[in-house]
Amino acid sequence: MPGAFVHIAVGLLSAAIVHLKHFKPEFSLAIFIGNLLPDVLKFGLTAIKQGTLRIFSVKQDGLFNTLASTTSSSANWFTLGFFLLLLITFFYHYHVIKKKKLWEYEELYIFLLIGIVTHLIMDALIIEKGPWF
Numbered sequence: 378m379p380g381a382f383v384h385i386a387v388g389l390l391s392a393a394i395v396h397l398k399h400f401k402p403e404f405s406l407a408i409f410i411g412n413l414l415p416d417v418l419k420f421g422l423t424a425i426k427q428g429t430l431r432i433f434s435v436k437q438d439g440l441f442n443t444l445a446s447t448t449s450s451s452a453n454w455f456t457l458g459f460f461l462l463l464l465i466t467f468f469y470h471y472h473v474i475k476k477k478k479l480w481e482y483e484e485l486y487i488f489l490l491i492g493i494v495t496h497l498i499m500d501a502l503i504i505e506k507g508p509w510f
Contacts, residue, residue: 381416381433383503384496388412391495395488407485411492415448415500449500454493458486 391412392405399405420432423441435441447453465482468474474482 383499384412384416387495387499388492391492403481403485404488407488408492408495411489412496414489414493415496419444419448449497451494451497454490458490462486 388409388411392409395408396402396405419441420435422444423435423438424430424432426440427435427438429435437445462483465474465479469476469479
C-alpha cells in the first residue's frame, strides 16, 4: 500500500489529465476524491473512533481491520455504485432529477470509480515504506 504522498500525487495527476480532456472541474474532483476515498474512510473513521486527530498513528483495531477489508474490495465499491445508480434512476423516473443531471451523475460515478480502482491497483502493486511514501 503506497503512502499518502503517492496517492495525492497520482490523484492530482489523474485530475489534471481528466480536466485537460473534459474541462469540467467536478470530474477532476471526482477522480481525485476517488483516489483518496478508501484510505480516508479507513483511517478517518478509525481515528474518529479512537478520538485522535493523528491519522497516521491510529491503532489497528477491529474497526480498522473491518474497514480495511471492506474498502480494499472492488466488488464492494461496484455494488455500492450499482445501488446508488438504482437510486438515481428511481429519482429520475419520478422526475426529481432531470435527464441532463442523470447523465452527469453517471459520469461523476464513473470518474469516482476510476479513482477508486486506481487506488486499489496502487495498493496491490506498491509496497509502502512509511505513512507518506
